[in-house]
Structure formats: C-alpha cells, structure tokens
Amino acid sequence: MSENKVIVANKGMVRADFNFWVGRYMDKFYDNFEKKKVVGNKCQKCGDVFVPPRKICGKCNVVIPLEENWVDLPDTGILKNYTITPYRVNDRSSRKAKPQIIGMVQIDGSNTAIVYRLLNIKQEEVKTGMKVKIEWSEKPKGDPSDIKGFVKV
Amino acid sequence: MEKVGIVGYYQVQLQSEANYGRYEMIFEAVRGALDKGGIKKKEITTVISSTNDYYDGRTISNAFTVEVGGGYLADESKVEMDGAHAVLYGLMRILSGNHKLAVIWGGSMASCFPYHSARLFETDPTWERPSALVNDITAAGFQMRAYMEKYGVSSEDIAKVAVNNRKNAAKNPLSLKEAQYPNLTTKEVLESDNYADPVTELMVSPLCDGVAALILAPEKQALKITDKPVWITGVGYNQDAYYLGDRDLSTSKSMEMAGKVAFKAAGINNPKDEIDVAELFEMYAHEELIFSEALGLTKKGQGANLNYEINGDLPINPSGGALGGNAPCATGLIRIIEAVKQLRGEANGYQVKDAKKAIASGQIGMCAQNNIIYVLEGEN
Amino acid sequence: MGRQVAIASAGFSEHASKRSDVSMPELVSEAILDCLKNVPSVGIEDIDAFVNGNMPAFEGSNIPELWMTDWMGARNKPLMRVTTGGTTGGSVAISGYYNVTAGIPGVDTVLAVAFEQQSIGTTSVGLASVAYGEISVLNSIGIPYEELTRLLSGGAAIGVASYQAANYMRRSKITEEDLARVVVQNRHNAAKTWWTHLKMPDLTIEQVLDTPYISYPLRYGMVCPASDGACAMLFTTEEKAKDMCDIPVYVNGVASVSHETAVLGYNGSGAGQLDPSEQLGAMKSAELAFNQSGISFPRKEIDYAEVYAPFPNQELMWVERLGLFEENTASSMYESGVTALNGELPVNCSGGVNSTNAIGASAMERPAEAALQIMGKASNQVPKTVHTALGHGWGGVINLITMMVMSDEPARKFK
Secondary structure, X not given: OOOOOOOOOOOOOOOOOOOOOOHHHHHHHHHHHHOOOEEEEEOOOOOOEEOOOOOEEOOOOEEOOOOOOEXXXXXXXXXXXXXXXXXXXXXXXXXXXXXXXXXXXXXXXXXXXXXXXXXXXXHHHOOOOOXXXXXXXXXXXXXXXXXXXXXEO | OOXXXXXXXXXXXXXXXXXXXXXXXXXXXXXXXXXXXXXXXXXXXXXXXXXXXXXXXXXXXXXXXXXXXXXXXXXXXXXXOOHHHHHHHHHHHHHOOXXXXXXXXXXXXXXXXXXXXXXXXXXXXXXXXXXXXXXXHHHHHHHHHHHHHHHOOOHHHHHHHHHHHHHHHOOOOXXXXXXXXXXXXXXXXXXXXXXXXXXXXXXXXXXXXXXXXXXXXXXXXXXXXXXXXXXXXXEEEEEOOOOHHHOOOOOOHHHHHHHHHHHHHHOOOXXXXXXXXXXXXXXXXXHHHHHHHHOOOOOOOOHHHOOOOOOOOOOEOOOXXXXXXXXXXXXXXXXXXXXXXXHHOOOOOOOOOOOOEEEEEEEEOOOOOXXXXXXXXXXX | OOOOEEEEEEEEOXXXXXXOOOOHHHHHHHHHHHHHHOOOOOOHHHOOEEEEEOOOOOOXXXXXXXXXXXXXXXXXXXXXXXXXXXXXXXXXXXXXXXXXXXXXXXXXXXXXXXXEEHHHOOHHHHHHOOOHHHHHHHHHOOOOHHHHHHOOOOOHHHHHHHHHHHHHHHHHOOOHHHHHHHHHHHHHHHHOOOOOOOOOOOOXXXXXXXXXEEEOOEEHHHOOOOOEEEEEEEEEEHHHHHHHOOOOEEEEEEEOEEOOOOOOOHHHOOOOOOOOOOOHHHHHHHHHHHHHHOOOOHHHHOOEEEOOOOOHHHHHHHHHXXXXXXXXXXXXXXXXXXXXXXXXXXXXXXXXXXXXOOHHHHHHHHHHHHHHHHHOOOOOOOOOOOOEEEEEEEEOOOOEEEEEEEEOOOHHHHO
C-alpha cells in the first residue's frame, strides 16, 4: 500500500442538535442559580448533601423526595483538587491555548465537589485546601455558566 | 467457576495512522486469531465485539462488521466498553454451555475521530458538559494530583513508570512506533509539555489505530485445539461512582473490589507473591501505581517502591502497556493477549521468565471508573 | 454447565413522545423502581450485577451508564454495557440471562435495563448515522445522497423497511388493508396497557389508510412513534426466583444470529441477500432458541408472542419467519382473530413496537411483556393461561435479531 496516497476523501456536515431534559431536581437548582443562590438536597438516611441535587443517594440507594430536604448553601467552599491545562475541548475538536487553572471545589456544607475555573489567581498561589468563593456572572440565565468561576477568599 | 481457555489470539500492528480501513483491520485480527488456533470460520458459534458508536462515528457500530468479524450467521452481540469487557461476555457465553467457541474482537481507529471530543460526550450533559471543564484531560490531572498529595509520591516516581513502559514498548514490535523510547530518562518525561498539571505528555498513553481478537473455548475443547491453552481462572469487574467529587481519586475502589473477586475465584491469597506478571491498562503512568496498590500488590502509597521492571519482583506491563499504544476499545483486550503471550512463552524479546500466573486489566470511564481484571494461568 | 435462569420481575417507565419531566438517569430509575416494586423481598442492594443499554445516537451521550451509576443503584457493583442498535433491549435481556447462567462467583441476581429518551435528539439523524460511512463511499463514486434515498438505502429505517415491505407483499400477496388491520389491533391493545405511548382505542382501518404515504407501501398512519421510555428486567437463579415471585418465568432459549447488512453492504459494496424479507438470521435464531427450549412445534407450543414490528408488514413477516404460522398465511390469521387477545396465539397484546418505540428499550419490552403474560401480571392480560411465550427483536441494517423463549417450566422438563 502506498504511504501518502489519499484514496477516498469525503467532506460533509450533518447537523445533530441535542436538547437535554434536566429533570425537576436540576430545574429547581437552576431556578436558584438565576437568583445567584446555590441549593442542594440532603439524603434523609446518611445526611450527605448533594450539589447539584439528585433524586437518588448513591451510597444509600434511597429516593430523596422532590419537595423535601432542600438545603441552602453559601457561596464559599474549599479547593479539594486542581489542575492546570492548556487544552480546550469542545464537541468537535480540542486545541491548545493559554493554560487555565481548573479547580474541584467542595461548597461548604455539601459532600460533593463541583468543577470550575479558578479566576484572578497565579499558578503559584493555588493550594489545595484554600478557601474560595463563587464569582457569579452579571446576569445569570439559569444554567451552569452562571458561575463564572471561583476566586480566592 | 469452570475453566475456560484462550486458544488463539491476534493483534494488528498499532499505528498512529493506519493506511487501511476498519473492515480490513477487523478481518486481519479475527482471521489471524482463527489461524493461530487452527480454527475454521464454520466452527464459530458466537462473536462478541467491542466498539463504541461515538468512536466509530456511526450508530450501531457492529451492524456492518458482522461479515468481517466472523459473525455471519453466528450468534453475535456487542459490548460498548473496553475489549476486556467483551472477553467477559464471551466468557459468560462459554460458561452457559450454549457455545463451544467464542470469537472476541475489539478496537477502533483513533486517527479517524477527535478522541477528546468523543470522550466529552461521556460527561453529564445537564451539568458538566456545557463548560467542558470535566474531560478526560483534566480528569487525569485531578487524579494524579490527588494521588501525589495523599501519599507524598513525587512526579519523579511517576515518571519512572513512563520510562519503564516506553522502554518495554521498544522491545515489543507490535506496539506503537511513536511510543517506543529505548533510552528515555525521567528528566525528559518531566520536561515534556504540560498535559494537565501535574501530568506531562510523556506520561499519557498515546492514541492509535488498532484491533485485536482472541478465541475462547471450554476446557475440553481448549485442550483439543491447542497444547498451550491459557485458562481464565478468575474475573472481577466493578464500577465506581460517576462524579469525580464523589470519589477518592488517589485510589481505585472499583479495581480493589474487582481484584478481590477475581483473586478469590482463582484461589489467590497473596497476589504479590503468587502473580508472576501483570498487564494493566494504565491510561496514564500514575494509574499503574494506583492499580498495583488497589490490587494489593503493594501497600497504598508504595506503588513506586515495587520493582515492576521486566526482571524485577513483579513485572508490570512488559509489553509497554497502554503507554506503548492505546487503541480505544482494543487496549484492555491487548493486555489480556500480552499476558497470554507471557504464559505461553511467546513474548519474544520481552519474555518474563517462568510466567505461570498473570493478571490483565481493562478500563473505561473518567479516572478508570469501571475496571475489569482477569487472573490467567498457563497450562503446565 | 450453565444454570437455569428465571425472570422474577419486569418494570417500565411511563412512555411518551416527550418525557420532559425527567433527565435520562431519572427515566431509568423510574423503570427500575417499577420493576422492584413487584418483588417486595428484593431491594436494590440485593442486586449483584447490572446490564445497561440504549442506542447512544439519540441522546448525544456516549456510554451514559457511567453517568447514571447512582440512579441505577450500581455504585461499586459490577456493570456491563451492551448496545446493538435497535435490538439493544433484546441484547441487554439476553446478556442478563448470560450473566446469571454463567455462574461467575457473586453474580446471581442481575438487573437488566434498557432505555431511550429520543426527544433529546433527532430520530432521523440518529437512525441515518448507521450508514453515513457507507453512504459517503457511494457519494465519492458519484452517487448523490438524493439518488441513494431513491435506491431505498438512505432514510435508514423507513427506506430499508419499505423495500422489505415491498418484497414481502410480492411474496405473500397481502393488501394495504392487511397492513392497516395489524396497526389497528396493536393500537387497540396499547390502549389497555398502562405504560404505552399511542393509545388509540377507536382507531379504524379506514383512518389508517386515509394518511399519506411516507414510502410505498408504508403510510404515516402505519408507522411507529418515537418515544421516551425505559424498561427493566430482573434475572436470577431458579432457586432465588422461587422466593421472589409466585410464578418465576424460566428463560429456556436465547439466540441473536446476525446476517449480512441489507442493501448497502459494508463499504457500500452491496449485499448478497436480494430479498430482505427472507431473514435467514431470524429463522436460524428461532431454530436455536426453540432447540434450546425443547420446542419442536412452535405453532402449537408457543402460547403468546411479542414480536418487534415498528411497521405492520414486519409483524406479518416475523410471525411467519419465527415459525408461528405457515408462510404467507399471517394476514389471514389476523383477519380471523387467531392473534387477537382471546385468540389461539395472541400476538403483541401490549401494542407492540407499532404503538410505542423507545428504540433502545423496545426490544426488551417484548420479552418483558411476554414474561408478564406468563406471570399473569400483564396490563392487557390474555384470558387463557400462558405457559410458553417468546419475545423477539430486530435491528441493525435489518440484519440483527434477538430471540428469547420463556416458559413457566425450566428447560430440563422439555428435554
């Protein structure tokens, strides 16, 4: 077989749109995002608080009723883990750009972690265990991008 | 568990851009495995494949592969996980008594699709996916940092794994050429480009094109087909929680639990002493250490102190592992094949002496969310 | 070698064209909770292993069983994913059977779940993508996409299905009225089954025939809907099933024999089989499954059948191919009421795929409903006692098939 010969080349685009239903638990969560508030829900058995809220507690295998056990949570949290990467990935390709710091933050009072960028901070200043705070976007729309990222407290 | 034997295998040459189509590659692998076992197509009663619709860029990725995979008018099905999981389903089909010969194949062509984008489709579309900040690249960074900070392991120790595996790959002719580094140093690994701090590019398994196949048969048939069957004496598989924040990334609970089940079935009480060689699917260098600890080959945090070199106490990935080439959906299957080669004395150039018992693992998901591990024994 | 497997329960979620009130994991959780509701002695913690499947093109999610781990109750449990396109549900059910019969240590009770939330994506794009690779090969040798649609290989399911329908009509000499009759029977049945999508208790043959053609001979009124829904089945050993439910349903025969892809062939190379209504794969699957179950005369020994027919011509074709009726007689069986609820061999009393089609789930809903009929717990329960039933599925490029034969007696009693 020859090394560099292109035998068949075909270029075309097929458009496939997807619109995901978030379910009623996440619906309530995003409604609160519009008010710049974080809410979670609590497992009635083990007491774990989930951000974002969930219908089922994975440890206890119980259903957390929709109307119960909602917990208001603060904007602050602890940085549990972080990484710094130049890669940007989207649903078509990945490319390299300026490195960004991405952190895993446990909101105070919750038992899980959410992943967002760390803003206005130098690489050398980042340490796991440090206190961070949400920076909300100016006009929240009720979707994950309402949290722009976390800043050092 | 009754003994099921691996009686044939074949792995195509891993290439970063293979100059042939998926059908030819699948045919080469399955035909090669049949020929190795001296088996005819008409003797196949069941075929299990492992492909992924998003990696193949088509839905029902097995629909058109029926003919080339040996599945024409055979009882055929597909697992959408690692090739190692397809072996599990084939194993179940043999143990059922319904089938006397199972062909397993799996693989994909990483050169034909944007891998990280396809991995992105695994993430929670209602929460994580819009920002794309949780992806397989950042997951690697989180996992390595969690491991290093929990146990005080240095990047240098992790780089040593990359050095060892890529050196081993240089002795394995079927591994990816671009992954073969016979004279790599830890300094070079640490100074390679940042991937997702603290992971560097040379610590990451390189993607490539590849397909592999193997053949399973029950004990009675296996002994007739070949004089060197390799027995599957134990298998365990387990799936962790999904969200990275729900897991302790410094260890692998799923690998630990899977290992316990597999070792118990195989009657292994002390894996460190009883296992002669391990082929573990390590997506990144640090995962190899995490897995060896989770499997009890060494204490937690002590993975770096294990002598895992090819002439060491417990050689890990003498073939180079995934760091020697990662063809999505084939890599776990290739680990099993490499373990089989060791037990049959057919690992020319990188043979571990007197290998009698081996373990081989496969994985899927971010930070190895679902792990599967096999205990394999050679026929004496 | 293998252990006898029994089905202890089956459950469903509500099916609708848009389940906008739930996310994918919540939809799956609904079916699992319904399945376990019927077996009060079994909790999710008693499940040893899981099998999950759907057709991932429709939701834009790759290997979503990873995401829905907690919602299934599968955290740190063994889990396997099986996907084979339209036959996914059947393949997942068959995999559930193999999980239990294999006797791998620690795996006795297995929950198999299949689902689809088609409203998330675009059904036609999802279906067509099975052949993009092959279509593009034909494009590059000069055949434009529109021509391919005329060659009936584009448009995926409808395209190939109407080609298959035309072939079947030629062989069997059925009329469009026969097709409409099958649709009416299915939709009436669906109206009496709680979880279905198109409940149409007053549908008439004239109403079906009064809709425009999509592709001859299939009219809009004859075609299945696109649904959101999930289905779950509980497989376990014979001993454990006896403690879980009154009438365990023994899985005695399974098969999923594949044939070469119809019409297109791989790499657009064409197919050897000229008549896609021939279905050698289905005939061989039926033969294997019946042999395993000790069935020699399916026409007499099968009491109930659920066959996978999104299009009515397929229902007529399958009942013949699977050995239930003589060739070219199916239409008269429908006309004379043999396949009706109180007939000798009722077919698709759940309304079949023609009334509800959540693609990933529908091939599991067939054995699930058949099992419930044996248990006496089906929503639209047939009046006669059902001892032996079959659930069937098809998919792929009409080359993939699944078959499951079940009975209230274990296979060894028939051998």
